[in-house]
Amino acid sequence: MILRELRARGWRNLASVVLQPGPGATVLFGQNGQGKTNILEAAYTALCFRSFRTSSLSDLVAWGSQGATVEAEITVRAIDRGLKIQISQGHKVTLLDGKAVRRDSSALLGIGAVLFGPEDLRLPRAAAAERRRFLDRAVFGGYRPYFREVLTFERVLKSRNALLRRGPVDATLLASYDEKLAEAGARIVIRRRETVRSLLPRLEATFRQIHGEAAVGVRYRSDPRVEAVDSEGEVVSALRDGLRGHREADQRRGFTGFGPQTDDLELELAGHLAREHASQGQLRSLVLALKLAELEHLREVLGEAPLLLLDDVASELDEERRRSLFEAMAALSCQSLITVTERDHLPPLSGCVDYQVSGGALRRC
Numbered sequence: 001m002i003l004r005e006l007r008a009r010g011w012r013n014l015a016s017v018v019l020q021p022g023p024g025a026t027v028l029f030g031q032n033g034q035g036k037t038n039i040l041e042a043a044y045t046a047l048c049f050r051s052f053r054t055s056s057l058s059d060l061v062a063w064g065s066q067g068a069t070v071e072a073e074i075t076v077r078a079i080d081r082g083l084k085i086q087i088s089q090g091h092k093v094t095l096l097d098g099k100a101v102r103r104d105s106s107a108l109l110g111i112g113a114v115l116f117g118p119e120d121l122r123l124p125r126a127a128a129a130e131r132r133r134f135l136d137r138a139v140f141g142g143y144r145p146y147f148r149e150v151l152t153f154e155r156v157l158k159s160r161n162a163l164l165r166r167g168p169v170d171a172t173l174l175a176s177y178d179e180k181l182a183e184a185g186a187r188i189v190i191r192r193r194e195t196v197r198s199l200l201p202r203l204e205a206t207f208r209q210i211h212g213e214a215a216v217g218v219r220y221r222s223d224p225r226v227e228a229v230d231s232e233g234e235v236v237s238a239l240r241d242g243l244r245g246h247r248e249a250d251q252r253r254g255f256t257g258f259g260p261q262t263d264d265l266e267l268e269l270a271g272h273l274a275r276e277h278a279s280q281g282q283l284r285s286l287v288l289a290l291k292l293a294e295l296e297h298l299r300e301v302l303g304e305a306p307l308l309l310l311d312d313v314a315s316e317l318d319e320e321r322r323r324s325l326f327e328a329m330a331a332l333s334c335q336s337l338i339t340v341t342e343r344d345h346l347p348p349l350s351g352c353v354d355y356q357v358s359g360g361a362l363r364r365c
């Protein structure tokens with residue numbers, strides 16, 4: 001996918017900006033608080049349909065303004081398309097080529113972005129829910145129907161939890177929920193496993209490139225009974241059995257404590273859990289490598305890479321890692337938007353397009 005032009009109006013501190021990125025790297029440089037991250041957020045929202053910083057639409061609209069608009073001219077699968085996100089009076093409208101479109105529409109396949117920002121550094125040490133969210137986004141990027149599959153699972157889970165909270169539970173009714181939950185849950189486990197299998201070799205290769213030799217790993221962790229089996233049918237059985245075994249505890253606690261909603265994505269470095277043993281710099285390289293692995297996975301599944309957004313990535317890497325990172329990126333030959341406070345923090349990038357960001361305005365250099 002190629003982003004040919006991005007236009008934002010009334011978006012946070014961006015009065016009216018037009019960005020025409022190059023086919024490779026585009027650098028957005030400027031001092032703190034000028035609007036660099038706001039531009040990445042506008043691009044991400046146009047391509048992924050939601051912000052990475054807030055779930056409240058009013059945060060995105062320039063203070064004192066009635067609404068905000070972001071438009072992206074893209075080329076995907078050799079077809080030129082236009083995306084438009086319009087926010088006004090607390091409502092968001094998303095248009096593809098002028099027609100309203102839903103997030104899970106197959107027309108959007110191939111449109112997307114992978115973001116690395118300062119908040120991502122928390123990933124290895126964050127709650128498991130954040131790592132599941134990362135993984136689910138990677139699955140969804142390559143397979144839109146996953147959105148519905150997750151919704152189905154969540155709906156059944158919510159109903160089962162409501163039933164558990166209502167008091168003494170009818171065993172037949174609970175068994176029917178267990179069956180539905182096991183079926184929907186198995187689909188999620190299988191898709192997440194497939195994605196992790198595809199991420200692992202790419203993570204190893206990219207981490208080696210950025211950080212040098214060190215064994216790195218990523219594993220999808222479920223209950224051992226679920227981990228012990230492979231096929232979807234077997235996973236359904238393992239989940240069904242597990243849910244049955246958990247009924248008493250679930251009834252006591254009033255929620256479902258077994259299933260993919262409790263699974264985790266474990267990151268390892270040199271044979272140890274990264275969240276417990278890795279240094280700050282190693283964690284940074286690990287998360288970066290994971291994001292680049294996601295990008296490569298999506299390129300493989302979709303036949304073209306999503307847009308890479310690197311927010312403030314250079315600031316905390318030492319010089320050698322920074323150089324290796326940009327070498328690794330050049331090898332990926334994808335389109336990227338990179339923010340940086342000092343232009344000379346980045347090594348020379350061939351064919352790079354530069355923009356200075358100042359007071360919410362853009363100037364091509």
Ligand SMILES: Nc1ncnc2c1ncn2[C@@H]1O[C@H](COP(=O)(O)OP(=O)(O)OP(=O)(O)O)[C@@H](O)[C@H]1O
Pocket residue numbers: 011012013030031032033034035036037038039058059060061062063312341357
């Ligand atoms: N809804 C809004 N309306 C107007 N201005 C806003 C809105 N939301 C945020 N801002 C302002 O946008 C400015 C730029 O924010 P942004 O995060 O893009 O800066 P940045 O260039 O990435 O800075 P840094 O280098 O510190 O990361 C901030 O000063 C912030 O106060």
Ligand SMILES: [Mg+2]
Pocket residue numbers: 036037038311312339
């Ligand atoms: Mg910023």
